[in-house]
Amino acid sequence: MRSKILLALCAVLALHVACGGSTADKGVPGCPASSPTTVSGVVHAPNGTLPVFDAWVYVPASAPPALPEGAACRRCGGSPPGAVVWTRTDPTGSFRLVDVPSGTNVPVVVEIGGWRRVVTVPSVVACADNPLQAEATRLPRSSAEGRIPRLALSTGGGGALECLLRKFGIADSEFTTAGGAGRVHLYAGSGGTDRFDAAHGGSALAPSAALWSDRASLDAYETVLLSCEGSQHPETKPASALKAMLDHVDGGGRLLASHWHNYWLQAGPPPWPAVATFDNNLPDLGAVDAEVPSTPPRSASLAQWLIEAGASVTLGKVPLAAAKHTVTSVAASADAWLTIAARQAVPWFSFAAPFGGAAAQRCGRLTFTDLHGGAGDVSAPGLAFPSAGCTTGLASLSPEEKVLLLEFLETGRCVE
DSSP: OHHHHHHHHHHHHOOIIIIITOOOOSSOOOOOTTSOOEEEEEOBOTTSSSBOOSOEEEEESSSOOOOOSSSOOOBOOSSOTTEEEEEEOOTTSEEEEESOOOEEEEEEEEEETTEEEEEEEEEEOTTSEEEOOHHHHSOOSSTTTSBOOOEEEEOBTTBOHHHHHHHHTOOGGGEEETTSSSSEEEEEOTTSOOBBOGGGTOOBOEEHHHHSSSHHHHHTOSEEEEOOOSSOOGGGOOHHHHHHHHHHHHTTOEEEEEGGGGHHHHSSSTTGGGSEEEOTTOOOOEEEEEEOOSOSTTHHHHHHHHHHTTSOSBTTEEEEEEEOOOEEEEOTTSEEEEEEGGGTEEEEEEEEESTTOOGGGOOEEEEEEOOOOOTTOOOOTTOOBTTTTOOSOTTOOOHHHHHHHHHHHHHHSOBO
16 A cells, blocks of 8 residues: 555656655565564764764655755654654664665655755665665765754854864864855854954954844854853843844744853843843852753653763763853753752753743744863964864864753754
């Protein structure tokens, strides 16, 4: 019956992948239950080392629909649109597709949070497992390999998230100024890197105030990342910008705000000031173990991911070297992903937006973190990106940096 349905779709719609684009057998062959036709593998970040949890992996019935550019209401469905077979990766990044159509040139799609890579499997052998090489299923490093979400990143004197995205594996060619052809647009935040080095064009970065000056500027991006600026700098964040940021996130935008960007929540329009309790006069946490609480439904899987990624050696515990401390509690409708009970601290929390809205209305996500990247990477005016400020090796990731990259992936995910 399944074969007849797909053949009918071929005749009526001339589906490229289901018909002309692959010679796969569209029915499930008569394999014994103990030996189904499967495709297996592991999905990693572009750097090829960090596992990617909860990514969709599927065989499409036709070319996958284009993903929307910019802010969009992305909710998780029961399956990817038009998928023949599908699954999600586990905390190790592993997947196993069952009852895959056998044959030649079978497409397999890896997708999460605006990232997409399409792999053509030359031959899928029936009634057997067909393992894929890890290099084939990692997320794309460049637009030549697949789709990278359009990202805006504000630099800052207290952090260097731009260097962290390089360690994530995004190619230098994808970092450009606003309006450039790359998928990561850099803006100069207070005290942060303000230009590219000569090897990468030497262009000056637009100020971050131009990014958040109105909602239209923000809505051009799928995820906005704000590096710590060393202090709140309210002079660059007028009431109009605070309102634009809230509207952007409520409308489907994704925001990763670090440390002193707590100003967006503290001074923002209601209901954001009610999301968390902040105290800006607390001493830093220093070297301390954070706990993964058991209350959010996905926390057990995230705790396992931290083990697999090498960010933790004890399940549910994460060693932090230099975390800051501004959050003492969060509202019940927000998700606290890391806590330090002894210090009354919440170094990482997030919420689906609109905050407090009905589940069917939630489209965007805001993540706040009191964590910073590696101490060796510096962002400051005159330290041109990437050669002057990004001084630690691309393969060097501290536990805190691995947590930050997990926060980045989680921020861009579809809303459950």
